[in-house]
Amino acid sequence: MTKKRLLSFLVFATFLSVSFAQSYISETIQYDGETREYDIYVPAIYNDTIQVPLIFNFHGGGGDIAGQIAIADMSSMADTANFIAVYPQALPDPNDGGSTNWIHKDPTTVDDVFFIDALIDSLSTDYQIDQSRVYACGYSLGGEFTYEIACRLNNRIASIAAVARTMGVYQYETCSPVHPSGILTILGTDDPISDYNGVWWGDIQYYLSADEVHEYWTNHNNCNAEPIVTPLPDIDPGDGSTVERHKWADASGCTYVEHLLVLGGGHDWPGSFGNMDINATEEVWKFVSRYDLNGLIDCGSMSINESNIPEKIYAAYPNPFNKTLTIEIDIQGVTEFTIYSIIGETVLTGQLNSNITAVDLTSFPPNIYVLNIDNQSTRLIKTY
Secondary structure (H helix, E strand, O other): OOHHHHHHHHHHHHHHHHHOHHHOEEEEEEEOOEEEEEEEEOOOOOOOOOOEEEEEEEOOOOOOHHHHHHHOOOHHHHHHHOOEEEEEOOOEEHHHOOEEOOOOOOOOOOOHHHHHHHHHHHHHHHOOEEEEEEEEEEEOHHHHHHHHHHHHOOOOOOEEEEEOOOOEHHHHHHOOOOOOOEEEEEEEOOOOOOOOOOEEEOOEEEEOOHHHHHHHHHHHOOEOOOOEEEEOOOOOHHHOOEEEEEEEEEOOOOEEEEEEEEEOOOOOEOOOEOOOOOOHHHHHHHHHOOEEOOEEOOHHHOOOOOOOOOOOOEEEEOOOEOOEEEEEEOOOOOEEEEEEEOOOOEEEEEEEOOOEEEEEOOOOOOEEEEEEEOOEEEEEEEOO
16 A cells, blocks of 8 residues: 555545444443543344344554544444444553553553453443354454454453454463354465564564464364365455455364455455455454354354355445446346445435446545445445
8 A cells, every 4th residue: 555545544534433433332441440442333223132242343553443443344234233343442552652552562560351351241231242252353453462362361252353463472372262263364465564474583483474373273173274265356456466265164164264365465454445355344244253152153054165144146346436336246137226324324226237337426425335235235435
């Protein structure tokens, strides 16, 4: 990403955080002498008679809640899948120039694993949380923190997804999961910050390579050593990267470890910036939601080629878009589509009469929209 494109994205991300802020509730909790902040999204269809899943979404090092929502907003998915999304805020690290970090540099007394443990308890008093379906995902240092949670809070966390980060050696050496755990990684081979091949300083290794991370979790979950690899469509040739899906399954054919390998990808959150062939936010929920504390839900009736989440019957690109959105469908005959605003208002309806249709959306103001075709939804970003 060029400096100009990065600046444009950051400006747009700031705009987005304002435009949909009314959908999120800003809350605080007192913990360990600190006022801790988090934003929570509770779907309109939630009621207190049914237990719902909970997912934590962690910002990167030096980041904040608004920035993470801007790149990984889960509200539209929560509205249809009926789960609660929480975006906590890390504390400034005095040993790192005040950077808001999930894992503080030594010496420190801050240990946010305990904070998340307490936050689960607090949220469970206010909402009907399915304690067997608590998940975590994160970007960069937030992704590293998800490994920390998967290792040390494993009795409460069913599945995690780490974007743009491999596992720290210190985590690998002390990790002690107690149940089968779903692990999704989304990593770029050309990431200059989180090296795909691990991080060494002299003779000391600080971060595992992607291969070492996957080997650890496939061993823990008793999966086959060799993955099934599927190249994904290069929807946006202009993003300079392509994606392969790697799946490791156990003897029953049930997938426990999945890796979205972004060939040529950088320190990206695909679908928001960098690679645009996949939507990392959608991939995260699609993966983690298949697990509970007992492992893969309905494992006996599912295989590596099956899931209870239907494959998308369409593709919409580029995303983000500027003027024209191309919709490619895998349906015969005339198909209707609807585009909603971020607050759920219908802003456009139409018909698709062929496999590939270009829709002119020049008049749309910059914002987040939701495209729905045959009850399947995709978040769209209009840039300018």
